[in-house]
Amino acid sequence: MCYTNATYLVKSHYRKEVIKMSKKIFFINGFGGGREDSLELRDSLEEKGYEFTYLDLPGQFGAKDVTIDDFEELLAYFEGYFPDEEIILMGHSIGAEIAAYLSTRLTQIERVIMLDGGILTNEDVGKTLAESMEETKEVLSQIGGDELSEEGLLELMKLNDAMKLTIIRPDYKTPTLLLLSDSEEELPIKMQRLEERQNPYVDYKVIQKASHNLYADQPDLTVKLIAEWLANARI
Known part of the structure; x- marks a missing residue:
């Protein structure tokens, strides 16, 4: 299959009944991604009438001193930020x-938007968890500064590895949009995994001319696709 002649590709499993959507979007960034990196994304979403709330990933920036050791701690950390009403939760990379x-744990999350994450395991790219952690340690040392906690982020990597791709579980039923970059290195295996791990609740779109940081490379297009999906979302 060729992906080079279209701005984006779409695969949908929309259902019949249109419902009123929440306009509150909460965003979890990936490793090294700060609040300032998401400003264009925020502005574009707010122009379309969405409320945007940025959440610090445990172990970096405003949550540098937060170390998450298990799933219950992860749940408690994020649950404290969410209102008692339906929301849309968006994440990039590990945040996805x-x-x-x-x-799967919080009923107020009615929709999920995943930005180039949550579709490949370490094994899919030929690495062990230990190898991925060593690579991450090297990257973190290159970034430097005092806003990232190596210990906190590596603990989060362990939890992420234990999740083993939530969206392919048979009981995963949260309507989800997965936006993927067209990275020549990883797109073929991502598409293969999507075909092998089809879930009728997950729609995916491939954005051309975008790196892993697709929301920074193509903020307007990213928001356009998100808004179109939310406007047409069905249950």
């Missing part, structure tokens, strides 16, 4: 996997 997992 966390968003999907949280939706």
